[in-house]
Amino acid sequence: MLFVLVLSAVVLQAGASSSREVLETQQAVCQITTEELVATAQATVTRVLKGLCNAKEMEDRFHNLEAQLGDQLNVLKTMLLNMEDKLQEQDQANKRAHRRMMTALLRACPNGNNGKSSGVADTTAWDGENTTDAPETDDEDDDGDSEGPRAAELMRYNSTIHKELGGHHVFTYYWRVRHMEYKLTGWDPRRSLRSPSFYVSQGGYRMYLRLHPRQGGENVYVHAGLTRGDFDQSLSWPFKLKLRVHVLDQATDSTEDVVSRLWDPMHLCSGFNWQRPVSGDNYECVGLGFPQDVLRSRSYIWNDSIVVKLTVFLD
Template structure:
């Protein structure tokens, strides 16, 4: 029985030794070792390769194999990356569409809000329900200011019956504590006069306050002309509780029963000044300003 044992010496010597024939090897040393044991003869063939060219070929093969694997991995990575980029792009387009719609809505809201804002908006926001100082004839006075906005005036002027009125919310004069309210009667007399009044109402500090009420006050209807220098507010005279109306109107409101004192002082204006396009109406609303001198 003939047994042929072929020994392969792996990297860095890469070769093929087949049946004693050496493939692509310019310099090969072959050693044959024979040994006999009874009926068996063993032939050991050793192929030793010292060719630099073959080593270079082996390195080239390994490099090509490695490069092919890397190329496949990079191709797969690039494919996945492109899929991710497409997904991100799609998400960005959707987000952009939402943002554009959102901005469009905000623009419409902002545009409508700008339309609703009166040229007196800054003054109202700054001074409403606050104590501040005003300059009159080179003299400063500390005052409390309150703004009341009466909406849907055209309907009130057209459809309300004579004597019907609307009351404001109760407000409290800061640094004084008195409770007050205002009231508007769109048809105060049959001739169509509008009457805006102010009165006292019950406050949680009434027991600590001085009575009768003696603070001077006035009412104004705001002019909404864009040019500040052209504005002419409709103003009442300055009321002094010590000189107008009986003391009854300025006493402490009843503890039990109706909380409002009857109003004694107010501003009357003709209805025709609130015509369509009137500078005293803004977005169908009438703006009333109360000033209380502290």
Template structure:
């Protein structure tokens, strides 16, 4: 059975430059959707309906037009034609609604990425840290301790999260499915955090590991935005991948 161990190390006496904040109102997606409208013209032999719709936002402008012409012959009557045109208009409006929702989801996702982005250009991987032994993992998990680096001695918090059945997760889980760790605290009065593992973040098999800050019982006593430097390691068998 393939097993992975996610290691999170947070330096408690270091601060990095973090830029977080709300996006201005002009970045929020705005939709101006004009409802579908229909015009029907009738003469002795032909009936025509034209439907025009428009979607307008800060980033997307789309127009759609449908024209249907029906030649009236034999036993055709106005009511039958009206019923068919109403069904066509309902179908067209439903398609327009689905298109609007799809565009809205894409724009909202893009805005959320911009809103939650941070400037991590000054962050460098920790140096001088070795992979932990099984006994060290058991002793250091969910604890605060000190480590030696080439620069100085650092006071850090370490959390290990064990994942089992990695072969199945990597090979069989569908795109976007993820697993969340239990919430843990940095010290009893510290930040409430969690880890999330997504074995197939994109269809190409990209693995995504993230760390999040969630609501805690003493958030009003803490410094915001989150100021601490952290490092994630994925330990699988004898291989190590640093993120």
């Protein structure tokens, strides 16, 4: 008589019951074979494993952990941005104090100009947020307007109201942006740089500029927008002043600035862009755009910096 006994291996399985429990299932198979008989027996044992999570619980816990990490990263990002804003505000306050001191010294020590004029009259500045500001920059070592082939123009007309040759009263603001080569090649295409805020007149509208050095990977955009100011409640809305954006050619001889068209807010964009700002910046709408190759031609980049000019027409 032939007698054969075959015992199968134990099989472990994990599953989930309706009560979200983790189960372990063991299966055993026994087979007996003789000349007259073949018999097979099978047994299954199931038990609940305590202290383990099923697949759904694991997914939920990972999702919650991801959400918590995202919230913490957003908090850290906000803290860093607030610190950056505070440092920038302190830096601007120091610059304004320095300019006021230099202005007082210059008034006490006349420079012997004898009233000579360069052909543009009625220049007016005010002791406020942007009184004859040096072009604002993202470099803490900025040395102001005393550099570059067009330094005299920047020193005289930055953050001032004056009369152009055509007779229009305009406000002009100059913004120097440094480290342009890195911004043109190394920045993420979605990254942008915002200028400090400035008022276009004493008690007037408050504005800002924004630079996109790698828009789409190969284009440069400079936009102008409105931001909330201290005098908004007494101003007329929507904003109606025409404006123009320039990038200066910093050549030593003849210059060819990159200049936008004359933008008229009454015929462009949506009402949101020019309405009274509710909180912070309104989204900027108009400005100037061109390929990066244009910026690298002529002398638009000088000493690894560019100068952006905004002209706001007040009449």
